[in-house]
Amino acid sequence: MIRQSLLWLSQQDSIFRLLRSNRLAWKFASRFVAGETIEEGVAVASQLAARGITASLDLLGESVSRPEEAIAAKEAYLRMLDQMAAAGGLEVNVSVKLTQMGFDIDEALCLQNMREILTRAAALDGFVRLDMESSDYTQRTLDFFTNELHPSFGNHCGVVIQTALRRSEADIERLITMGARVRLCKGAYLEPPSVAFPDKADVDRNYVKLMERLLLDGNYPGLATHDPAIITHAREFISRHAIPAERYEFQMLYGVRRDLQQQLRDAGHRMRVYVAFGTQWYPYLMRRLAERPANIAFMLGNLVKESVSRG
Ligand SMILES: Cc1cc2nc3c(=O)[nH]c(=O)nc-3n(C[C@H](O)[C@H](O)[C@H](O)COP(=O)(O)OP(=O)(O)OC[C@H]3O[C@@H](n4cnc5c(N)ncnc54)[C@H](O)[C@@H]3O)c2cc1C
Numbered sequence: 001m002i003r004q005s006l007l008w009l010s011q012q013d014s015i016f017r018l019l020r021s022n023r024l025a026w027k028f029a030s031r032f033v034a035g036e037t038i039e040e041g042v043a044v045a046s047q048l049a050a051r052g053i054t055a056s057l058d059l060l061g062e063s064v065s066r067p068e069e070a071i072a073a074k075e076a077y078l079r080m081l082d083q084m085a086a087a088g089g090l091e092v093n094v095s096v097k098l099t100q101m102g103f104d105i106d107e108a109l110c111l112q113n114m115r116e117i118l119t120r121a122a123a124l125d126g127f128v129r130l131d132m133e134s135s136d137y138t139q140r141t142l143d144f145f146t147n148e149l150h151p152s153f154g155n156h157c158g159v160v161i162q163t164a165l166r167r168s169e170a171d172i173e174r175l176i177t178m179g180a181r182v183r184l185c186k187g188a189y190l191e192p193p194s195v196a197f198p199d200k201a202d203v204d205r206n207y208v209k210l211m212e213r214l215l216l217d218g219n220y221p222g223l224a225t226h227d228p229a230i231i232t233h234a235r236e237f238i239s240r241h242a243i244p245a246e247r248y249e250f251q252m253l254y255g256v257r258r259d260l261q262q263q264l265r266d267a268g269h270r271m272r273v274y275v276a277f278g279t280q281w282y283p284y285l286m287r288r289l290a291e292r293p294a295n296i297a298f299m300l301g302n303l304v305k306e307s308v309s310r311g
Contacts, residue, residue, distance in 0.1 A: 034275045129158050176213065
């Protein structure tokens, strides 16, 4: 119920307009958001690199409705790629939402933007992940990836599969056959039971099943989860099947389970952190709160403390 309410709130632009200039809201968001500028995002990636952890940078923003916004987002991604390469010691790796590149406005515009980003990424030997959005976009995103991007850019691009969706097992098999790079996550969106498992235990079971498929036969899968039980299972599976560390990576979000990120890295696994930054942080923050409503208590506690100390 709380999760559903927060996910509903994540879609309310009017609330973001209220919160945008609220200092406390930003203070909480900054736990999950690396800053508002490219420089701040790249600085966090460099700090992670110093700890042996790679990053994927994400410029927050989604569902743009004007072509100028999509073009501005593409230009920002080109600058991000260049700045990651110029920083030295960083893998050039970004995550992109197609709706930020104009997917809802005009697919041809989105394709043009994505081709420019991927061409630049490939020239820098980098990688571009297409984040997966709500299930309204799953088929379109996979078609776009399969027909337009993967044939030209191969291992420089990859997609995301959400284990909450009933269709995902079939999608994983197709992507394995294609040799495509997949990030596996549970899924952050509110979905109807017609397309998604309503029971979380089924989402988790499906995660384990699809993760094992990818570990055995996938192309360098990204295992994106903070779930300690699933991570323990993955480590046992990897060790039992003697899967080398360079065949997969774990992935987590900036601001979440930093301890576990480092533990995995120190144990010899590759670890990548998804570093989101930018001014459009509201929907991202609400999805993070929905995943862990205990964070709301933390946020409210801080709010009370601040107002008491201000007297
Ligand atoms: C790198 C990365 C990329 C992602 N990309 C996408 C995407 O493209 N599309 C999409 O829909 N979703 C994406 N997600 C979000 C994902 O779908 C989940 O919503 C999110 O990761 C929470 O699921 P979980 O696997 O961590 O497990 P959950 O079932 O949410 O949590 C399991 C356990 O993990 C721990 N945990 C989870 N969250 C937190 C937290 N905030 N603080 C502390 N502990 C926590 C707790 O122990 C919890 O009990 C991504 C996630 C990651 C890590």
